[in-house]
Structures are given as C-alpha cells and as structure tokens.
Amino acid sequence: MPKPVVRDEARRRRRPTRQGTVLSEALIVDTALRLLREHGGGGLTARRLGLALGADPSTLYRYFAGMDDLTRAIGDELMGRALGSWAATGRWRDDLRALGLAVHAAYLAHPQAAVLTASRVTGRPREIAVDETILGILRGAGLPDEDAARIYHTFIDQSLAFAALDAGALALTEESRTADEGMWATTYARLPASSHPHIAATAPLLARRMPHSAYPGALEMLLDHTAARLRAARAAGG
Amino acid sequence: MPKPVVRDEARRRRRPTRQGTVLSEALIVDTALRLLREHGGGGLTARRLGLALGADPSTLYRYFAGMDDLTRAIGDELMGRALGSWAATGRWRDDLRALGLAVHAAYLAHPQAAVLTASRVTGRPREIAVDETILGILRGAGLPDEDAARIYHTFIDQSLAFAALDAGALALTEESRTADEGMWATTYARLPASSHPHIAATAPLLARRMPHSAYPGALEMLLDHTAARLRAARAAGG
DNA sequence: ACGGTAAGGTCAACCGTGTTGGCATAAGGC
C-alpha cells in the first residue's frame, strides 16, 4: 500500500530532515527545476533529488504520489511563472501575443522540465488561471463564445506544442544539439539538386532559419485569424 | 567498448537467432511499433523487445547504437508511412493540407511512438523525402524561396508539435486519459462564475471541443496565410 | 570441398531507476 500523500497546506508537523532542511512542496519543486537545469533532461531522479535536498528519496512520497505527480507540479510552476511575467494592457492583440510568448519563454527557460510536462494537462490552479486569462482576452475583445472557445483551444495547444518541440531541441546535450543544427548546413546542404532540387535551392535559407523557433510566426498567423473573426463578428453584430 | 553497429544493407551474414527468427532493422522496428501499441507508452524495453523477437536483448546493439537510436529509426518509419499514404493532385492547397493531415495521422496511429520521436530531427532518408515534398509544393505553387522556406519551417514544426501533443494525450492509459478529458466536464465546469467568469461562460463549449485536436484548425490558418502570401507574390511578380 | 576468420547471437553481470513496507524519532496538542 502506498504511503498517504499530504497536501502541503494540510501538513501539521514540520520535522527537519536529518541534514537539517525543512521540506515543502515549493522547495522540492524548485530543487527539481535546479537539478533539471544542471544535470540535463534525464538528471531528475528520485535519488538525486533526495541527495540535493538532504533527504531520503522515499521521503518524497510523503509530498507527491510519485515522479509523475511531481512532474505535473513542475508544469504548473512554469505556468505560474509565465503568468507572473505578464501584464495586461487592454489591447487584445498585444495581450494575447505577450501571453503566448510568455508561456513559450517560461517553458524554454527550463527546457528539460518543459519536455517532461508540456504535453500534460494538469488541471492545477496556475494552469486554470492562464486559461481564464486567455478566454478573458478573447471575450473581452468582443468575440462570440463559439469563436473564443475555438481560438482559445488552438492558442493554448499551439503554445504548449511548440514549447515542447522547441524545448526538445534545447534539452539535447550541447554536443548533439550543435550536431542537429549543423545537419542543415551539412547533410541537407549537400543533397544534390538532381535528386532534391527544392532542398538544394533553399538550403542556405533553411540553414539560417531552422535553428530558430517557428512559434512567433505561427502565433502571428493565429492573431491574424482572430482579427478576421473579430471583424466578421463586428460586421454581423452591428 | 560498445559493440559495433552494422547498417542493415552492409550486413554480410544472416544468422538466425536461437529461436529461429532472422533479424533485420525493419523487423526490429516493426516489432517495436507492435510492442508500443500493445503495451502502451512505457512498453518498449530492450528486454521485452528481445523477448518478442526471440532474441537476446543485447543482440539489438548489433543493429542500433541504443534505444535512442532505435527511437529515431521508428520516427523515420512513421514519416515513411505518412508519405506513402499521400498522393499529389497538383492543387497546392489540397496537397499541403493532405500531407499535413497524413503526417499527423501517421503519428497518432502510434501515439506512444510519436511521443518518443516527434520532437527529434532525425535527418534520416524518409524525413528528408517529406521535407523535399513540402518545399516542392510551396515552390511549385509559385512562392518566392524566402516565403517557401519560412512557411515550410512553420508547417513541419507545427505538424510535428501537434502530433506530439495530441499523441501525448492518446498515449496515456485509458484510465488517466478519460480522467483528463473528464476534467473539462468536472473541475473546469464547476468553477464558480464569480472567480472564473470566462471559463464558466464557455465550459460546455470547451468540454465538447477540448477532447479533439486543434491541429486541423491551426493548419487551416497556415493555409490561409500561404494563400495571402501567394496573392502578394503574384501581384508583385506580374 | 573445406578450413579459418570474424560476424553475429548469447550469457552474466553491472549499476541506476522508481517504489514500498517496516521502523524510529520527535513535534505538537492536550
């Protein structure tokens, strides 16, 4: 039978660890983020986390149901940081763009964590706050609920999907990352025009473009689409 | 020192395994896909793969440098299947849409494999073939190289990113997947309008929409954008 | 036809992983 997990705020006694640290959900999540940053994508292990905290690995199970649960908490923390770095201006297009870039940036700031968490819907508080904010921007701009729901869905999924993809590239070890990026300057650039005319013709352009994220461009497409729907709604509404 | 890896076509002897099966890269990849399908996302292990093949796990290292290398090969196989299920019509918009949906579908047909592979650029033959095809459609439609390269980049990253995200949802165990989907009908729907007015107002719409992929919508936005660029290019060109 | 070489399959072992059940200790309500 697994140990019972006690939510942080319901914790009654605070007993320091043998090495003196007093544990908490926040401390564990922060330490996990640090480990991911320092030791790379596979660097987050129960044992290593315990060592970094000065606690036995099994102690973590008093705070999280398992590594999977901890992972979700990390994802929610990233969402919180994204929202914290964002401020509303009242101009829907600027606000939506800034929020998208903030989420993207917050995840990319911890690529290894992003890879682990970006494709999971957590349903935790910070994620809900972000969802509410997005819907608020869209409905506040005057979109009908139908459009708002559809565009919200595309917006959040696109942001998380690109965050995970881009983070995946960043999370590679320095060695294999430069190898991947160099692939465009080598493998692809060397393909003969006879067999791959289109790649050959655009290879220099691609080599310059591929190492960067395509997210800002995709985001702009979504904003264009939103603007068009907004014009349509205003025309129909009066 | 690791065992030397011999590429399939350079293999000189074909020695049957103790249990009689004759190995090959293709057989291993196919079996790996079957295991992922049958046993779920974490179901692909060297030991289990060896067992399914009737071979010792360590034998795999004669064919792939490690599980990571095998993973890349699986990703390339999915690309091949996507391209194989696609046929050109000459109408750029239809072709691009069909190719995007084919890639997305090929990955979603093997969600667990997609999660492992979609965020890696492999540089393997089938992936290069897909890239060449996309660029061909865009340049064939009459786009300037600059636009073609940019839209190609957005297109392939968007397709893979959504494939990984959507596959992530599908790859969950039946239990936690219905839990995740039900979250929209429960957690989100129960948020009070006082604290979360926008979620409360659109909850029924979201509950119906969120379980489906946002990819088709995002793809259509990209096609709209491409059409606009194409009009601009034609206006400028003559 | 056959012998020697080395390719390719096998075995046993290593170390690191998440996770658990039982135990010890001390925090904090009374």
Add this chain to the structure above:
DNA sequence: GCCTTATGCCAACACGGTTGACCTTACCGT
C-alpha cells in the same frame, strides 16, 4: 511533560539500459 502519530529513514525489490567475454556458425578464399 506525555502520548500519539506524522514524518523522515532504511533496506530491499523488480526492472531498466548497457557492456564485455564467450561461443557458434555463415561465408570467403583457396
């Protein structure tokens, strides 16, 4: 200040990828 029990610790388990030494037999050259 006692007693309860929350909370941290320990030892162990099953399983993961990976490796080095090994054996066997398919194939090449004669």
